[in-house]
Amino acid sequence: MKIFPAVHYTMGGLWVDYNLQTTVPGCFAAGEANFSDHGANRLGASALMQGLADGYFVLPYTIGDYLADEIRTGPISTETAEFDQAEKDTRARIEKLMNGAGTHSVDYYHKKLGLIMWNKCGMSRNETDLKSAMDEIAELRADFWKNVRVPGSADTKNQELEKAGRVADFLELGELFAKDALDRNESCGGHFREEYQTADGEALRDDVNYAYVSAWEYNENPRDAKLHKEDLVFENVELKTRSYK
Amino acid sequence: MKLTLKIWRQASPEAKGNMVTYPLDGVDGDMSFLEMMDILNEELVNKGEEPVEFDHDCREGICGSCNMMINGQPHGPQKLTTTCQLHMRKFNDGDTITIEPWRAAAFPVIKDLIVDRSSFDRIQQAGAYVSVNTSGNTQDANSIPIEKAKADEAFHSATCIGCGACVAACKNASAMLFTSAKVSQYALLPQGEIEATDRVQNMVRQMDMEGFGNCTNTGACMIECPKGIKLENITRMNSEYLKANI
Numbered sequence: 001m002k003i004f005p006a007v008h009y010t011m012g013g014l015w016v017d018y019n020l021q022t023t024v025p026g027c028f029a030a031g032e033a034n035f036s037d038h039g040a041n042r043l044g045a046s047a048l049m050q051g052l053a054d055g056y057f058v059l060p061y062t063i064g065d066y067l068a069d070e071i072r073t074g075p076i077s078t079e080t081a082e083f084d085q086a087e088k089d090t091r092a093r094i095e096k097l098m099n100g101a102g103t104h105s106v107d108y109y110h111k112k113l114g115l116i117m118w119n120k121c122g123m124s125r126n127e128t129d130l131k132s133a134m135d136e137i138a139e140l141r142a143d144f145w146k147n148v149r150v151p152g153s154a155d156t157k158n159q160e161l162e163k164a165g166r167v168a169d170f171l172e173l174g175e176l177f178a179k180d181a182l183d184r185n186e187s188c189g190g191h192f193r194e195e196y197q198t199a200d201g202e203a204l205r206d207d208v209n210y211a212y213v214s215a216w217e218y219n220e221n222p223r224d225a226k227l228h229k230e231d232l233v234f235e236n237v238e239l240k241t242r243s244y245k
Numbered sequence: 246m247k248l249t250l251k252i253w254r255q256a257s258p259e260a261k262g263n264m265v266t267y268p269l270d271g272v273d274g275d276m277s278f279l280e281m282m283d284i285l286n287e288e289l290v291n292k293g294e295e296p297v298e299f300d301h302d303c304r305e306g307i308c309g310s311c312n313m314m315i316n317g318q319p320h321g322p323q324k325l326t327t328t329c330q331l332h333m334r335k336f337n338d339g340d341t342i343t344i345e346p347w348r349a350a351a352f353p354v355i356k357d358l359i360v361d362r363s364s365f366d367r368i369q370q371a372g373a374y375v376s377v378n379t380s381g382n383t384q385d386a387n388s389i390p391i392e393k394a395k396a397d398e399a400f401h402s403a404t405c406i407g408c409g410a411c412v413a414a415c416k417n418a419s420a421m422l423f424t425s426a427k428v429s430q431y432a433l434l435p436q437g438e439i440e441a442t443d444r445v446q447n448m449v450r451q452m453d454m455e456g457f458g459n460c461t462n463t464g465a466c467m468i469e470c471p472k473g474i475k476l477e478n479i480t481r482m483n484s485e486y487l488k489a490n491i
């Protein structure tokens with residue numbers, strides 16, 4: 001048997017409000033897909049708990065509440081400029097993926113990205129590596145959109161095309177991931193910035209400057225994503241440092 | 246390891262499929278069966294050919310999507326093991342391996358090795374649930390005493406991952422093992438009592454409507470089931486069904 005460490009969970013996710021609604025009205029994100037419940041810590045069964053809590057206790061009320069105002073909304077026509085635009089954009093994106101120069105497979109890019117993330121954006125990260133990771137990912141992303149090879153047709157089931165769409169997203173998210181880690185000049189939860197540690201190698205948090213959730217607003221290029229800070233307010237408990245010793 | 250793979254290729258649900266032979270070199274015994282497929286696919290993509298489409302998700306034996314007939318056996322030669330947890334060390338250098346999708350009218354092929362198992366979802370939706378009010382006054386689970394033996398049985402039935410190997414193994418393409426596991430996980434617990442009658446009737450009706458065959462007690466399903474779901478579940482479902490109808 002071979003045993004090796006592997007990534008199996010990523011903290012954070014889509015920003016949602018108290019009702020689990022995203023910034024797109026009517027689009028709710030539940031479970032692991034949203035950012036809300038666990039902050040910077042990944043505890044055992046977090047994903048399961050978040051899925052259950054959101055699904056059992058929150059969405060049955062909040063979606064109903066949202067739909068209550070829509071009950072008299074008739075069928076929504078697809079004959080609108082917005083729909084045409086969305087359809088056009090989606091087709092263009094698919095076409096672009098299908099018509100790459102065909103130099104490398106989708107897996108080739110996925111593995112390259114994985115290696116950058118593994119080496120430079122793991123649990124333990126530092127400013128120099130994070131900066132170079134951002135550049136490397138941006139470069140890889142540009143290469144992907146020029147040279148990816150997606151075989152088959154866009155008009156049938158095509159798993160390579162599905163995967164290409166996801167890897168395209170990862171290539172944006174990966175860079176944002178590094179940018180976020182770079183912004184946080186402290187060590188906290190699963191984020192260990194090598195520059196910020198105590199004399200005996202423990203995480204050094206900075207509650208004065210970083211007691212906030214980083215919500216990044218999409219802005220085409222991950223580099224230009226806009227930071228919204230949501231303060232973490234503790235009413236019933238005192239913010240303390242956890243010791244595993 | 247050097248292998249010869251004979252794989253079912255079918256471009257679409259309507260297309261006529263056929264077996265295609267692919268030689269594959271450089272397979273390591275520590276690879277899982279799906280990793281071996283990944284390597285084949287990357288080779289095909291690099292050659293400009295279409296990769297073999299197959300379903301997979303967790304690769305941990307819990308989602309039930311990595312379904313393949315391997316040398317005529319659902320999920321391959323290793324007992325109690327899904328395809329994703331099967332290692333290539335189970336095969337030998339020079340082997341020829343045949344890989345096909347599930348074959349059952351109620352599981353139509355979508356493409357290559359991917360079949361549509363939504364018939365299973367519809368059987369589940371027909372009754373595999375309990376109506377419990379979760380609105381803020383949830384009861385403490387321990388306040389309803391349940392015999393250990395029953396709790397264990399119910400839990401074991403609930404480990405069915407809905408893969409469909411039982412159907413693929415059955416000469417009648419019967420879904421009795423799957424459906425009975427889903428019925429049993431509730432039939433054994435007091436929480437399942439409220440809907441017991443409707444549940445078994447509706448789920449069996451849905452199962453028949455989907456076009457699955459009947460059970461003739463051959464037991465192939467239990468032998469091939471990666472989770473070891475027991476034939477006793479079918480007995481239990483039959484008795485629940487009888488009870489519900491008299």
Ligand code: SF4
Pocket residue numbers: 309404405406407408409410411412422423426466469470471472473474
């Ligand atoms: S009973 Fe076994 S073979 Fe059938 S769907 Fe469930 S886990 Fe798969």
Ligand code: FES
Pocket residue numbers: 300301302303304305306307308309310311327328329330
């Ligand atoms: S991939 Fe999930 S059970 Fe095999």
